[in-house]
Amino acid sequence: MATERADLEDAYLSTLEARLLRREGGNGLVFDRSNFYPEGGGQPGDTGFVERADGSRIAILGTRYGEDRSEIVLLAAEDAPTVEPGETLVLHVDWQRRYRMMRMHTACHLLTVVCPYPVTGAAVGPEESRIDFDIPDADADKAAITERLMALVAQNHPVFTRWITDAEFDANPGLVKSANVKPPRGSGRIRLVCIGEEPALLDAQPCGGTHVLETQEIGEIHVGKIEKKGKVNRRMRLRFGPPPAA
Numbered sequence: 001m002a003t004e005r006a007d008l009e010d011a012y013l014s015t016l017e018a019r020l021l022r023r024e025g026g027n028g029l030v031f032d033r034s035n036f037y038p039e040g041g042g043q044p045g046d047t048g049f050v051e052r053a054d055g056s057r058i059a060i061l062g063t064r065y066g067e068d069r070s071e072i073v074l075l076a077a078e079d080a081p082t083v084e085p086g087e088t089l090v091l092h093v094d095w096q097r098r099y100r101m102m103r104m105h106t107a108c109h110l111l112t113v114v115c116p117y118p119v120t121g122a123a124v125g126p127e128e129s130r131i132d133f134d135i136p137d138a139d140a141d142k143a144a145i146t147e148r149l150m151a152l153v154a155q156n157h158p159v160f161t162r163w164i165t166d167a168e169f170d171a172n173p174g175l176v177k178s179a180n181v182k183p184p185r186g187s188g189r190i191r192l193v194c195i196g197e198e199p200a201l202l203d204a205q206p207c208g209g210t211h212v213l214e215t216q217e218i219g220e221i222h223v224g225k226i227e228k229k230g231k232v233n234r235r236m237r238l239r240f241g242p243p244p245a246a
Contacts, residue, residue, distance in 0.1 A: 002070040004033040007046075008161075008191065011037075011102055011210035014095040020087045024066070027076045029058075029083065034072040035091055036063040037098070041181075042122040043105060043209045048094040050074065050083075058083065069184065098210065100126040100240075103218045106159055106211040107149070107238055109195060110218075113203050114148045115140070118179040120233060124209065129238045132229060134179065140234050142223040146243055149221065156216035157202055162192045169206070177205055184208075 001021055006013055018031035029050065039045035045063030052058070062075040074091070076083075083089070105124045111131055112119060121132035133140075169175065169183075169190045176182060183190050183206035193211055196202030212218065224239040 001032065003031060003066075003072040005072070006033055006035045007037050007210060008208065010035075011098075011212075014093045014098065016091045017088060018091055020083055020085050020089065021071075022085050023083070024073055027078055027080060028073040029060075029076055030066065030071050030073055031089075031091065034063075034074070035093055036060065036072060036074055037101075037210050038063045038065045038072050040065065041207065041209055043101060043124040045075075046093050046098055048092045050076075051090040051092060052083070053088070056081070058089075097126050099212075102210045102212045104129050104221075104238065104240070105207075105209045106195075106215065107153070107218045107221050109193060109203055109205065109207070109211070110149055110152045110215065111145075111223075111236065111238060112177050112205070113152065113195070114145055115236070119177045120179050121235075122178075127240070128224070130235055131238070132233055132235045134232050135234050136232060140226050140236070142226050142236070143243070145236070146222040149223070152202070153215050153218045153221065156214050157196045159193065159195050159211050159213055159215065161211075162194055162204075163189045164192060165189055175205055 013035045016035040018033040021030045021032055036046040048060050049057045058080045059077045060074045064073050066073050108129050115133050117133040117135050123130050190206050192204050193207040194201050194204040220242050221240055222243040223236050225237040227235040229235050
């Protein structure tokens with residue numbers, strides 16, 4: 001039985017009641033519904049805890065997909081007490097960590113707007129994220145990029161999701177910014193994360209991650225470092241807060 005992905009429709013849903021379907025691999029818990037984001041697309045899986053009817057808690061150290069990606073597996077601590085299938089629990093996402101991920105992931109999307117080059121790698125983190133770009137002239141100024149990035153944050157563009165069919169996706173190859181990774185196929189539809197006002201969107205790209213609803217929520221952020229990883233490849237590291245004093 002597939003897990004209903006509540007996180008895809010509401011990234012702000014930090015608490016959810018769900019029924020345990022089965023255990024997997026000793027410490028894996030598979031529920032009928034989940035608000036926990038599973039590791040993928042460069043974003044780590046959620047952590048938090050699940051709460052039993054008696055108020056006791058079981059720590060969740062990570063989240064991943066099941067083998068066929070239809071199920072979400074919450075990874076409990078190795079010494080967690082046994083939970084029986086059919087039991088109803090309350091799933092609590094570590095909200096502070098999730099919200100930082102949402103802000104950071106949205107900032108990564110904005111960075112691809114400021115730097116409209118092929119993306120060759122990315123990793124989202126609660127404190128720092130990185131995106132690798134192939135930049136033709138291999139020249140990048142982190143102060144100028146930060147200024148343009150913060151201008152987009154301050155303009156407070158709306159952020160929303162939209163589902164399109166595989167056929168619509170195939171008709172718009174420019175939606176994919178990654179040079180190496182394509183969105184998963186098979187369900188017949190693909191989730192887009194859109195930024196801006198229609199019809200002139202600032203950005204739209206396939207993504208299954210969690211994001212804020214308005215760019216202003218990102219807060220202050222800056223390009224902390226630009227690393228040379230090849231002749232034209234540049235790795236940009238995003239960090240929260242203002243740029244350090246020169």
